[in-house]
Amino acid sequence: MLARWRPRTLLWQTFLLVAMLLSLSLAAWSQIFRYFEEPARARDLAQMVASVVNLTRTALLNAEPRLRTEMLIDLAALEGIRIYPAERSDPLLDLPDTRPMRLLMHETRRQLGDHTRFAMRWKTLDGFWVSFRLHPDDEDEYWVMLPRERLQKHQALEWLAWGSAAMIAALLGAFLIVSRISAPLRSLARAARMVGSGQSPPRQEESGPLEIALVSHAFNQMAGDLARADADRALILAGVSHDLRTPLARLRLGVEMSGAPDDEVTAMVADIEEMDRIIGQFLDFGRGDPQEPMHDVDVVELVVGLAEPYRLRGVPIEFALPEKLAVPARALPLRRAIANLIDNAIRYAGSTQPILIAARSNGPMVEIEVADRGPGIPESETERLRRPFTRLENARSNTKGAGLGLAIVDRVLRAHNGALELLPREGGGLRALLRLPRAQPR
Known part of the structure; x- marks a missing residue:
């Protein structure tokens, strides 16, 4: 089944192989870049989360009690940051167990403390939830929610677009490179079929890559040698037919004037005509196309x-x-x-x-x-x-x-x-x- 869909021409087989190699190379480089870029991004995000938590803690500690409610409303409206009291019995949904999230939690705990908890859903609200304490020794905890948009890669689509553009450019370059090889080969194949059918092929261009030029030169030399051999063969057959037909004509005249019985003369003349016809066939075959x-x-x-x-x-x-x-x-x-x-x-x-x-x-x-x-x-x-x-x-x-x-x-x-x-x-x-x-x- 796969063999039927597999391309048979050198152009598309090589192009498909180059495309697969480029795709694998791009995927490998993407993984390498992602592997080394994730720790740096995790440190930046952890620093941003720690800054938000520290600023929120400082604001809560220094704000007058009567103004705390208004401040919380402003944080939710302007920054999308929400703060709720934390309970151990709160229904939570953990963050996904991925390498970027593990790095982010590790860096955040390193800056805020090992008691810090994380969640992607608190009760019925989705977001990036981080727990904190007003004082390190305080048992009371609070949840601060950051919008998910702050943790997303805003340049993912740009990277995808630039990677796709580079991939398309590389594939076009690969197609041009392979076509420079396949086009002379197709021309040589057509010329070889012409030689096989007895025709004289056009002279092949002896340019391009060195290997292709050498093959074209060898083919032109072979075609020239075959043409000269055909010309020599036609010349030899023409000379032989001329040299043979002259004595055959004298032989036929001698047979007809020999006085032998008519049936014998007829048989010998028929044999002479058959010999003359065979010589004509040799000559026709030797002339070529x-x-x-x-x-x-x-x-x-x-x-x-x-x-x-x-x-x-x-x-x-x-x-x-x-x-x-x-x-x-x-x-x-x-x-x-x-x-x-x-x-x-x-x-x-x-x-x-x-x-x-x-x-x-x-x-x-x-x-x-x-x-x-x-x-x-x-x-x-x-x-x-x-x-x-x-x-x-x-x-x-x-x-x-x-x-x-x-x-x-x-x-x-x-x-x-x-x-x-x-x-x-x-x-x-x-x-x-x-x-x-x-x-x-x-």
Whole structure:
């Protein structure tokens, strides 16, 4: 339960930890200040109580008997001090047993005598009650009541306000400090995801704290090395494909002019074309993500134009297309991806089973579907087949293909911020679903 509410980001985890440390520190300092401030405050309050009691005793002793009543009335009206005779049987309510009260009673008894008693309620009257005697040897006692307001900390709210302000300022400072660390890390995480998806990340700022700057510098160096490696790979594959296609063209010409039987010539030409197609897949995979800008592409026109050569070759293709459907995309890579799916469908389902090509709008996405009646792909193998040079176990006996078709399609879709889904088809077969967003993010 607690793990679900615990923050998962570094920013909020660190901020929460710093906030807890600041709160504990403020609470500890408050207790330390209170511990050392209470004795001094108790001495001041005890001095004030002793002064009031001594002044009251002196006034009672020196005042004329006929004027004592008026003096008591004036003390109650002007100072809030009341004086009553004390009896041992008076119902009393003791003061709370707290450290400040214990210190106050100790200091007051030290100044007024050990016979001094205290109460927070005398009969039905609440206040701070202190007993005193007119003479130390006199057995008669009197109660003097001081208003509670004189014992309260008038600056408690001010201390609370200043402490809260300091706490808020410290938390804001902690948030700024932690955000300086988390912001570069979030940028590095986004750039790392771009590298993982085959894209070229922007250069990271090599500023800020030394550790963050070193990490950014290492990441920029790694991204540059990967970009150079990709460029070298594309250059090598382009050279290899060019060097291989030239002898393949001569070989095909030689086979066609060899005078061999037509069925043998057809088989050898098919093998040569398959080799040429595999070389084309290597070249497509080595090019990486296209850098051309996106523009609105009519999916219906693209699919019909792409499928027409297959239909002329006798491949049965069925359409389920709207009149017009536009999506922001790069036309050449998208055309290559759909062609790879059609080639896979022909390879595994045969050229006699009809292939369904559909396109539709589904909320914020545009879906292009290529469905066949082949053996399909087990659900447990769909993710593995997205990786390059990967084929099904039962397809390894078929030497055709290099296992790059779906990897190329998946890369093209990720470059378009889309997704490739491989789903089973009702009645048997495979549904290859291309999902493209109708609006590309900035």
